[in-house]
Amino acid sequence: MKLLLFFALYAIALSAALALAGHRSRNPSSAPAPRRRPARILIVGATGGTGRQLVAQALGLGYEVTAFVRDPSKLGVEHPRLRVAKGDVLDYGSVEAAMRGQEAVVSALGHKRYFGPSRILSEGTRNVLRAMEAHNVRRIVCETSLGIGDSAGRMGLYYTFMVIPIVVPFYFWDKTRQERSIARSNLEWVIVRPGVMTNGEKRGPIRHGRHVGNFLWTVRISRADVADFMLEQLSSDTYLRTAVGVSW
Numbered sequence: 001m002k003l004l005l006f007f008a009l010y011a012i013a014l015s016a017a018l019a020l021a022g023h024r025s026r027n028p029s030s031a032p033a034p035r036r037r038p039a040r041i042l043i044v045g046a047t048g049g050t051g052r053q054l055v056a057q058a059l060g061l062g063y064e065v066t067a068f069v070r071d072p073s074k075l076g077v078e079h080p081r082l083r084v085a086k087g088d089v090l091d092y093g094s095v096e097a098a099m100r101g102q103e104a105v106v107s108a109l110g111h112k113r114y115f116g117p118s119r120i121l122s123e124g125t126r127n128v129l130r131a132m133e134a135h136n137v138r139r140i141v142c143e144t145s146l147g148i149g150d151s152a153g154r155m156g157l158y159y160t161f162m163v164i165p166i167v168v169p170f171y172f173w174d175k176t177r178q179e180r181s182i183a184r185s186n187l188e189w190v191i192v193r194p195g196v197m198t199n200g201e202k203r204g205p206i207r208h209g210r211h212v213g214n215f216l217w218t219v220r221i222s223r224a225d226v227a228d229f230m231l232e233q234l235s236s237d238t239y240l241r242t243a244v245g246v247s248w
């Protein structure tokens with residue numbers, strides 16, 4: 001009983017820390033001005049679940065895509081408007097080289113090193129932001145997750161009290177630092193926080209905004225729909241400099 005109580009207190013304290021450490025958004029702009037769509041985009045995390053969707057959908061929409069990947073053989077896509085840049089987000093030189101000539105960045109960076117402190121998301125994203133500044137690339141749309149900053153608790157009870165405290169506390173802590181680096185930058189940024197993701201089809205409708213998610217049950221969305229929403233943010237200022245939750 002004492003153990004259970006101790007664990008519940010730990011989960012609540014972690015949730016509070018993730019709330020305080022992550023980004024807290026102001027209200028989104030109510031009358032966004034239409035903006036020109038960038039032509040050339042760099043996709044970070046292009047071999048991942050969301051990343052693959054981003055690459056396929058961006059090519060379908062007519063973008064000139066550069067896929068930033070550690071292992072080009074994992075991508076498995078060829079297209080006249082697709083260029084592959086081999087690199088690692090932790091290696092600034094490779095990020096900087098890939099940034100040349102880009103107009104915007106879409107990041108679906110993630111990893112599976114859950115059990116132990118890690119700085120891949122925060123350190124890697126800092127390198128991306130630094131290379132953007134160096135090459136005057138202004139816009140970044142970055143995927144993080146519901147459950148941090150002003151969305152703490154919104155992954156539902158199961159994630160708040162089981163998955164986040166037991167499986168991914170370090171990962172989520174790194175995400176809070178990732179969000180803060182983005183929010184501190186002078187760039188045009190949009191943080192997209194999905195609920196639990198599926199590999200299903202793009203099906204919509206997508207709920208989006210600061211109050212997406214639920215404190216009791218888990219909300220979901222497909223990676224395909226997340227990618228669709230992220231690409232929309234390249235040419236919309238509605239959520240500029242805010243963190244927006246997305247779910248079905």
Ligand SMILES: NC(=O)c1ccc[n+]([C@@H]2O[C@H](COP(=O)([O-])OP(=O)(O)OC[C@H]3O[C@@H](n4cnc5c(N)ncnc54)[C@H](OP(=O)(O)O)[C@@H]3O)[C@@H](O)[C@H]2O)c1
Pocket residue numbers: 044045046047048049050051068069070071074087088089090108109110111112120124143144145146193194195196197198223
């Ligand atoms: N799973 C969920 O339900 C869920 C819910 C909400 C948010 N999210 C978040 O959404 C994001 C994307 O998730 P996902 O499942 O679609 O992605 P994923 O399949 O985990 O893919 C992550 C991508 O990041 C790349 N990457 C990792 N370390 C890298 C490095 N050092 N340099 C360059 N690239 C690197 C991976 O490359 P390799 O292929 O070479 O490994 C891969 O392309 C993650 O941050 C995740 O935490 C997930």
